Amino acid sequence: SQTIHQWPATLVQPVGSPLSLECTVEGTSNPNLYWYRQAAGRGLQLLFYSVGIGQISSEVPQNLSASRPQDRQFILSSKKLLLSDSGFYLCAWSVPLPGTVNTEAFFGQGTRLTVV
Amino acid sequence: SQKIEQNSEALNIQEGKTATLTCNYTNYSPAYLQWYRQDPGRGPVFLLLIRENEKEKRKERLKVTFDTTLKQSLFHITASQPADSATYLCALGDHNTDKLIFGTGTRLQVFP
Numbered sequence: 001s002q003t004i005h006q007w008p009a010t011l012v013q014p015v016g017s018p019l020s021l022e023c024t025v026e027g028t029s030n031p032n033l034y035w036y037r038q039a040a041g042r043g044l045q046l047l048f049y050s051v052g053i054g055q056i057s058s059e060v061p062q063n064l065s066a067s068r069p070q071d072r073q074f075i076l077s078s079k080k081l082l083l084s085d086s087g088f089y090l091c092a093w094s095v096p097l098p099g100t101v102n103t104e105a106f107f108g109q110g111t112r113l114t115v116v
Numbered sequence: 117s118q119k120i121e122q123n124s125e126a127l128n129i130q131e132g133k134t135a136t137l138t139c140n141y142t143n144y145s146p147a148y149l150q151w152y153r154q155d156p157g158r159g160p161v162f163l164l165l166i167r168e169n170e171k172e173k174r175k176e177r178l179k180v181t182f183d184t185t186l187k188q189s190l191f192h193i194t195a196s197q198p199a200d201s202a203t204y205l206c207a208l209g210d211h212n213t214d215k216l217i218f219g220t221g222t223r224l225q226v227f228p
Contacts, residue, residue, distance in 0.1 A: 032214045034216065036218070042220060042221075043120075043122075043205060043218050043219055043220035043221045044160070044205065044218040045218075046215060046216070046217055046218070049214060049215055049216075051214050057213075057215075059215070088157075090159050090160075092159070092216075094214075094216070096214060103165075104150060104162035104165060105150075105152075105160075105162065105207075105216055106162070107159030107160050107161070108159055109158065109159055110157070110158070110159050112157075
């Protein structure tokens, strides 16, 4: 069966420090991968999505970047964190079926990032 | 600009009643629409998907409608239970890309 691993669950980082959040998927091949951020009491903001290795689409210009070094690995990074980067970060995957729409997205447990 | 709007105010209903949540969108031509449930501190969990050429989809106590003319989807939970209390999110899928864009979510509270 397919599973998604996202870590760490919580993270407290000082302003100006780097960030690396990792997400891996098991049990599927060539998934679409997504990074979302959710502010407290708000909806999910799409940050990045990827349809294949090395293919990254950025949705919101900001202090973050993403990479997909392997088929089932998606990494969210920052060189210098800002206070406004605090939030709940969620990784998700889906598999588009040929000739049809995207299937449902499966989410990781999320990372609660607090920048202090 | 593109918008996906859900009622930001919490919906409070009594157990046994039908809960109806609304998702409105502007400047989108979605190929499909999905509904998710999110509990506090957890990732969203998929509930239902409805395609642009479908008017209604049902799953157990859940029903989703999709009106591409009104640019609106309604999500119904019949015979609601306190365990249905959560935040419900709609998400739109694009024709041309693999993006999945979420609405702001509506918190549902079912009280006994």
